[in-house]
Amino acid sequence: MMVPFRKMHGLGNDFVVLDARATPLPITPGRAAAIADRRRGIGCDQFIVLEPGRDGADVFMRIRNPDGSESGACGNATRCVASLVAAEAGRDRVVVRTIAGDLPVEALPGGLWRADMGPARLGWQEVPLAAEMDTLHLPLTRGVLAEPAACSMGNPHATFFVPDLDAVPVEVLGPSLEHDPIFPERANIGFVQVLDPAHIRLTVWERGAGLTLACGSGACAALVNAARRGLTGRHATVALPGGELVIEWRDDGHVLMTGPVATAFTGSLDLAAYGA
C-alpha cells in the first residue's frame, strides 16, 4: 500500500508525517518503529499520523516515538502539523488536537509559529510520579546531578539544573534516568544551564527517542521548572542544540512556545514493506 509522507522538522527534531484523514491507515507500534528506524526505514525522532479533526479541532495528531510508544505531546511537531493544515485551509490559526488536549497554533511574521501548549501540570500524579512528593525537588540523583524538578506538558518531564551543560554526560545518564522507577510512564529528561533570567541552554534525552536536537515540550517544561525555582522569569529564550525556541509561561498557567517549521522532503512509502 503506497502512501505519501512528508519529512518535517522543528530545529532538527524530525518527523515522518502520514495523512490518515481521508483513509484510515493500518499503523501499528511496530510499523511506526520500523518507519522511524534510521537505517532500515525513513528515520525520524517521532512518527506523526494525521487523523480527522472534529468539534473545534482542525486535525488530530497521533504522536509515536521510534520505540513505538505513544506520547501526549510533541511541541515541534505541533508547529509543523499546524503549518501544514493552515496552508491547506488558507488560515493562519488552527487547532491541533492531541490525546492530551487542544492546542491553538498561530502563524507569526518571519515563518515562525506560536503554539499554546496548554497548561503545565505540576502535581505529582499529573507528571506522573510513583509516589506523592514535591515536584520541585525530586529525591533523584545520578552522580553530580540531583533533585530535578518535574512537570507534565501532556507528557512527563524532569529537569536537572547544572552549572555547565557541556560537562554533563547526557547519553550516559539519560537512559537510566528515563527508566527510573520514580517515573511510572518513564520521562523526558532535560538538562538546563541557566545563563540569565531570560536565557537558558537545554539538552533533552527524550523518552522513547533518546538525544534529539530539540524538544518543544521539553523547552516548555524547562522554562516552567526554572521559573518555579526562581532561576528565570516566566519568559525566556531556550537555546537547544538545534536552535532557539521562545517560551512564555502565561499567568493563566498555559505555556506558549514560538519557533520555526521546515519540510525537508516528501515521498511515498509502501506500508507493506514495514513490519505488521
Ligand SMILES: N[C@H](CCC[C@H](N)C(=O)O)C(=O)O
Ligand atoms: N519523546 C516525547 C515526545 C516528543 C517530544 C518532543 N519531540 C517535542 O518536541 O516536544 C515523549 O515521549 O513524551
